Amino acid sequence: MTLDAAWRLACQRIARLDARLLLEHVTACTHADLIAHPRRMLSAEQLARLDALLSRRAEGEPLAYLLGSAGFYGLEFVVTPAVLIPRPETELLIDVAIESLQSWPRAQILDLGTGSGVLAVTLARLCRGASVTAVDFSSAALAVARGNAARHAVEVSFLLGDWYAPLGESRFDLIVANPPYVAYADPHLQHSGLPFEPRMALTDGVVGGDGLACLRAIIGGAAAHLRPGGCVLVEHGYDQAAAVRQLLAEQRLVKLDSWRDLAGIERVSGGQLD
Numbered sequence: 001m002t003l004d005a006a007w008r009l010a011c012q013r014i015a016r017l018d019a020r021l022l023l024e025h026v027t028a029c030t031h032a033d034l035i036a037h038p039r040r041m042l043s044a045e046q047l048a049r050l051d052a053l054l055s056r057r058a059e060g061e062p063l064a065y066l067l068g069s070a071g072f073y074g075l076e077f078v079v080t081p082a083v084l085i086p087r088p089e090t091e092l093l094i095d096v097a098i099e100s101l102q103s104w105p106r107a108q109i110l111d112l113g114t115g116s117g118v119l120a121v122t123l124a125r126l127c128r129g130a131s132v133t134a135v136d137f138s139s140a141a142l143a144v145a146r147g148n149a150a151r152h153a154v155e156v157s158f159l160l161g162d163w164y165a166p167l168g169e170s171r172f173d174l175i176v177a178n179p180p181y182v183a184y185a186d187p188h189l190q191h192s193g194l195p196f197e198p199r200m201a202l203t204d205g206v207v208g209g210d211g212l213a214c215l216r217a218i219i220g221g222a223a224a225h226l227r228p229g230g231c232v233l234v235e236h237g238y239d240q241a242a243a244v245r246q247l248l249a250e251q252r253l254v255k256l257d258s259w260r261d262l263a264g265i266e267r268v269s270g271g272q273l274d
């Protein structure tokens, strides 16, 4: 079958852009190749792989898992079903972090629940003088994150464990986290590809809970792991900003603030140790 025919057939099964990206992935062609060489033939093996990927996409599996990668802050990251797929709104956390790091060229940065490592690796890339530590409870996620750090040629110290547990008494200038915050009963967990993502990256699993258990643990331990003047910045759900600011206030953190994502939703909140 020709590229052109395969592309047309693929578009009948899934959305046009996804069809093109999967076809390019299987054939190692660029978009320009598809247009310039429509009569190039797919091998039987390529056709079989494309067919399998189209079926999985039609079943709702996220494109990033099928391609094995996703973009974040202009960088390409390997993703597997062991990690959450990076979301564009998480880029806001990088913007706010970079702003707060301006006075600390040699900052010690901690990323809790690093997953694919997008926050840790992007911050290490952008703040060359900083030293970055990243923690995750999943060794499979850490393997992905380590691969991403190597891919982007940055040094990150990866630790396996439960939030602050593997860190001892260490203190940091900046703590960032995009933890699981979707409430266990939230119907979104059943839609838009979320059933394919690791449940432990999306929700705290507390039946009848508000989704804030991980944010409570992270904010609750922040004061003991920040240097004076250090900041904690967390991503949270669309309706959690006020509750998160309250958690920050309970820990006597100061200069509390929330920042809006491109959809105008308060998505990141933070505070500073006096």
Ligand code: GLN
Residues within 6 Å of the ligand: 087, 178, 179, 180, 181, 182, 194, 201, 202, 203, 235
């Ligand atoms: N923002 C993600 C979503 O709603 C959830 C990410 C998270 O729990 N950290 O799909």
